[in-house]
Amino acid sequence: MSLPAVAQATAPGKLILAGEHAVVYGAPAIAFAVDRGTTVTLRRRPGPTGITAAPFTDARLGAALAAALPGEGVGVSIESDLPVGRGMGSSAALAIALVRAAAALEGRTLSPAAEHAAGFAVEAVFHGTPSGVDHGVCGAGGCVRYRRSADGPVFARLPARSGLGLWVIDTGAPGETAEMVAGVRARRPAIDPALAAIARLVDRLTALWCAGAPAAALGPLLDENHALLQDIGVSTPALDAAVGLARAHGAGGAKLCGAGGGGVVLALSPGPGLAAAAAAQGWAAFPVGIAPPRG
Ligand code: MEV
Numbered sequence: 312m313s314l315p316a317v318a319q320a321t322a323p324g325k326l327i328l329a330g331e332h333a334v335v336y337g338a339p340a341i342a343f344a345v346d347r348g349t350t351v352t353l354r355r356r357p358g359p360t361g362i363t364a365a366p367f368t369d370a371r372l373g374a375a376l377a378a379a380l381p382g383e384g385v386g387v388s389i390e391s392d393l394p395v396g397r398g399m400g401s402s403a404a405l406a407i408a409l410v411r412a413a414a415a416l417e418g419r420t421l422s423p424a425a426e427h428a429a430g431f432a433v434e435a436v437f438h439g440t441p442s443g444v445d446h447g448v449c450g451a452g453g454c455v456r457y458r459r460s461a462d463g464p465v466f467a468r469l470p471a472r473s474g475l476g477l478w479v480i481d482t483g484a485p486g487e488t489a490e491m492v493a494g495v496r497a498r499r500p501a502i503d504p505a506l507a508a509i510a511r512l513v514d515r516l517t518a519l520w521c522a523g524a525p526a527a528a529l530g531p532l533l534d535e536n537h538a539l540l541q542d543i544g545v546s547t548p549a550l551d552a553a554v555g556l557a558r559a560h561g562a563g564g565a566k567l568c569g570a571g572g573g574g575v576v577l578a579l580s581p582g583p584g585l586a587a588a589a590a591a592q593g594w595a596a597f598p599v600g601i602a603p604p605r606g
Pocket residue numbers: 327330331332333334335398438440441442443444445488492568569570
């Protein structure tokens with residue numbers, strides 16, 4: 312069998328509905344894959360493996376490629392419509408697209424478990440000690456409840472809800488996940504009650520989400536999660552202002568998403584005018600959909 316000369320794979324980005332940071336310590340989180348993502352194209356070529364095109368530069372890219380590809384013979388092209396370093400899973404989508412494409416170049420397809428394990432090696436280059444929720448949901452698609460356990464990752468698929476009016480406000484400032492996770496770790500055990508409250512909130516939100524509760528019922532839990540993320544020290548004045556803007560424009564609830572320190576806010580069912588009001592602050596606001604589960 313001759314191996315392909317070119318292989319391509321795509322993976323979606325993600326947003327965390329609730330549970331970031333607590334998930335690092337074994338609590339559950341709810342996350343969904345978004346209708347934006349990253350495509351990796353690999354082409355055999357002579358010489359060292361390296362980037363031929365990418366929409367961003369990052370000193371860690373070389374190490375990320377080395378975690379998934381041979382050192383020689385592959386040109387890597389990356390396309391993405393995910394904002395980088397904003398909590399929308401740009402590195403996780405890259406990790407999954409890269410390991411899928413690398414397997415395809417070798418004429419293989421990975422099982423979900425093998426893909427998750429291979430994705431960990433790439434995510435670790437960017438995030439140090441990832442919980443696995445980011446590349447887990449990027450690999451699984453749809454909406455999942457994720458928890459890491461001593462026996463490995465535990466996934467439960469949740470219904471992919473529609474009609475919730477999911478909006479993102481991108482404050483434009485990047486956050487550094489490894490730094491934010493390290494900051495939270497340094498603030499323990501003082502912040503452990505807030506981390507435990509996040510875990511309990513995820514259980515309440517899971518029940519409401521699965522019961523088909525409307526945005527008006529889910530929103531207050533997003534507000535509560537944002538307040539707890541403030542308590543653990545990962546919000547910023549810009550993120551708080553973006554949450555306030557979403558609420559002022561009728562959102563049922565809003566929270567920062569991902570590691571914090573910058574990045575995006577998720578708003579539930581904002582009314583009209585949010586995009587213009589965000590633009591007036593120099594931010595982008597756009598609707599986002601839930602990507603379908605992996606086929
Ligand atoms: C980052 O998107 C989510 C964090 O919980 C880190 C992780 O789970 O690896 C902050």
